[in-house]
Amino acid sequence: MPDQDHGEPRGSAPPASEQDEQLPPGVIDNGGHYEVDPAIMTIYPQFATDFEVDRIVKDRLEYLYWVQRHFADRVLPPHG
Amino acid sequence: MTVTSPVTREAVAELVDVCGTGRVVVAPQGRLIRAMVPAPFPFHRWADEAPEVVVLPETTQEVVAIVKLANRLRIPIVPRAGATGLNDGAKPNRGGIVVDTKRMNKVLEIDTTDWTVTIQPSINMLKLNELLAPHGVWYPDDPASYPVSIVSGRIGTGGWSLLGSRYGHVRDNVISMELVLPTGEVIEVGQGGGRKIRHSSTGYRLKDLFLGHQGTLGIVTEATLELYPRPEAEFPAFFGYESFDAGYRAMQPFCRSNLATLAGVILFDERKVQYLRRDDEAYIPEPESLQSIVAVAAYGSEGEVAAARDRLMRIGTETGGRYLGEELSELDWASRHDRYATPLHGRSRDRAVHMSWHCEDAAITYSQLPLVKRRWHEIADRYIAEHEVFDNWGMFFYTNNPYKGWGDFLVEIDIGIWEQRLDEHSWRAWTQLKREITQVSLDAGGSISACHGATREGEVELVPAELGGQFDLMLKLKRMLDPNNIMNPGKYLLDQAYHEEVG
Numbered sequence: 178m179p180d181q182d183h184g185e186p187r188g189s190a191p192p193a194s195e196q197d198e199q200l201p202p203g204v205i206d207n208g209g210h211y212e213v214d215p216a217i218m219t220i221y222p223q224f225a226t227d228f229e230v231d232r233i234v235k236d237r238l239e240y241l242y243w244v245q246r247h248f249a250d251r252v253l254p255p256h257g
Numbered sequence: 258m259t260v261t262s263p264v265t266r267e268a269v270a271e272l273v274d275v276c277g278t279g280r281v282v283v284a285p286q287g288r289l290i291r292a293m294v295p296a297p298f299p300f301h302r303w304a305d306e307a308p309e310v311v312v313l314p315e316t317t318q319e320v321v322a323i324v325k326l327a328n329r330l331r332i333p334i335v336p337r338a339g340a341t342g343l344n345d346g347a348k349p350n351r352g353g354i355v356v357d358t359k360r361m362n363k364v365l366e367i368d369t370t371d372w373t374v375t376i377q378p379s380i381n382m383l384k385l386n387e388l389l390a391p392h393g394v395w396y397p398d399d400p401a402s403y404p405v406s407i408v409s410g411r412i413g414t415g416g417w418s419l420l421g422s423r424y425g426h427v428r429d430n431v432i433s434m435e436l437v438l439p440t441g442e443v444i445e446v447g448q449g450g451g452r453k454i455r456h457s458s459t460g461y462r463l464k465d466l467f468l469g470h471q472g473t474l475g476i477v478t479e480a481t482l483e484l485y486p487r488p489e490a491e492f493p494a495f496f497g498y499e500s501f502d503a504g505y506r507a508m509q510p511f512c513r514s515n516l517a518t519l520a521g522v523i524l525f526d527e528r529k530v531q532y533l534r535r536d537d538e539a540y541i542p543e544p545e546s547l548q549s550i551v552a553v554a555a556y557g558s559e560g561e562v563a564a565a566r567d568r569l570m571r572i573g574t575e576t577g578g579r580y581l582g583e584e585l586s587e588l589d590w591a592s593r594h595d596r597y598a599t600p601l602h603g604r605s606r607d608r609a610v611h612m613s614w615h616c617e618d619a620a621i622t623y624s625q626l627p628l629v630k631r632r633w634h635e636i637a638d639r640y641i642a643e644h645e646v647f648d649n650w651g652m653f654f655y656t657n658n659p660y661k662g663w664g665d666f667l668v669e670i671d672i673g674i675w676e677q678r679l680d681e682h683s684w685r686a687w688t689q690l691k692r693e694i695t696q697v698s699l700d701a702g703g704s705i706s707a708c709h710g711a712t713r714e715g716e717v718e719l720v721p722a723e724l725g726g727q728f729d730l731m732l733k734l735k736r737m738l739d740p741n742n743i744m745n746p747g748k749y750l751l752d753q754a755y756h757e758e759v760g
Binding site: 238245252255 | 300301383386387399487488489490491492493494556559562563566567570580583586587588591592594610611675677
């Protein structure tokens with residue numbers, strides 16, 4: 178037989194009576210589904226340590242250089 | 258004719274006979290996720306939009322068996338590939354069977370003599386190009402969704418490429434296809450009868466009928482694609498201008514530079530530049546005096562790209578542009594795919610909120626760009642003033658003509674939508690906003706969609722107005738090829754094909 182019906186979709190919220198004590202900070206119940214609280218997005222800019230910034234920038238540059246290599250053997254500078 | 262037959266237990270058992278147990282999904286997780294596409298989605302209607310069963314075929318024969326079953330039992334059937342499109346082709350309107358083709362992802366032949374690659378079409382372009390790279394060739398379809406979208410979805414959409422001015426778009430680079438028609442027949446369509454022939458004058462050119470049909474005319478099961486030499490070199494450059502008008506005027510010399518390696522010219526308007534300054538981490542803030550940006554990119558052999566580089570830099574200077582530096586030019590161009598997935602910084606009445614993204618994507622001639630820009634912003638701003646769930650992320654204008662830089666442009670306005678707050682009232686406002694924007698495109702002599710298709714509420718109502726007599730012909734073709742209206746019913750207003758007066 179095919180995959181069986183395993184009940185509600187993953188991530189769906191528990192019954193209302195249990196919600197308040199079970200939801201961790203930063204999580205809301207939106208129509209029966211757990212989601213990140215949009216209020217978190219109002220903290221802007223968000224705090225990041227120097228270590229996190231370094232890691233993000235390094236990974237970001239590594240990805241972008243990979244994209245360049247994926248599409249062409251080399252990128253020409255603006256002047257020959 | 259409306260297909261309404263439910264998917265019965267017996268039908269599911271037949272599908273299991275075709276595909277085996279592991280490739281037939283009835284669990285809600287697997288069905289609900291296949292009700293969605295990345296474009297703004299009415300979550301408040303989610304349960305109504307889900308298919309009743311999902312199947313994952315691996316062969317043409319399995320697809321044929323599924324389509325014949327759906328025809329016999331009059332069950333709606335919806336082909337679904339990567340489901341990364343920003344239109345509704347891959348989601349069911351009437352429940353039924355979703356045919357998720359992602360397992361049909363094998364490379365069948367890399368022909369380095371006649372320069373073609375034949376595939377089961379549900380392979381991702383990034384993966385395909387990794388396999389092609391050792392042979393010194395590539396398949397240059399480059400949508401914003403490049404890392405995640407797959408070829409069969411691009412065929413169903415008739416997709417648009419960021420490198421289209423150099424390499425053409427999907428319609429130009431699919432040489433031939435094997436298709437399962439809505440009646441279960443298998444046909445090969447291409448140029449004439451040969452699978453690898455690029456141009457033929459034998460008979461009608463039917464291939465185009467099956468590029469951009471949004472899953473309403475069949476399921477592609479094999480495709481033979483064009484190959485190109487892998488580029489030796491790339492040159493991207495971004496130039497800043499003091500006003501939108503200056504950037505708009507500067508586009509023409511770039512677009513008409515007669516450079517065969519020119520892959521694209523893009524103009525960002527002042528609102529887009531403001532948005533990038535405000536919320537795009539990848540963007541390096543530039544002086545406030547810069548109000549528009551023109552970006553260009555060239556690909557090809559090193560000698561050709563070096564010559565193009567020199568001319569493009571000269572045009573930038575002559576048009577009063579300020580070159581924005583290697584770091585921004587190279588890395589912002591390299592991040593061209595990122596904004597497909599991550600433009601999540603919205604503002605609602607000066608609060609930062611988590612938004613998803615929608616873009617209108619009309620095709621408009623150069624002469625009409627300023628008018629369309631002004632009217633689209635007026636419409637968007639009026640709705641933003643009334644509804645806190647929308648945000649205006651600016652516009653850009655991108656060369657649209659395959660193999661040429663001039664003529665018409667993909668015109669896009671990016672609108673952030675606070676999807677978590679959508680309800681029926683704001684959804685209605687959203688579709689009305691789309692309708693007004695779409696009407697402006699038609700009034701300007703343009704096309705509703707340069708790249709995504711036009712099946713969504715708010716735009717699909719205007720498709721007959723755009724196509725005129727061509728829409729009547731679409732209805733006749735739909736009824737002829739899909740006599741029981743099982744293939745993606747409810748899309749493109751094609752149910753009208755089954756009214757008695759059409760035939």
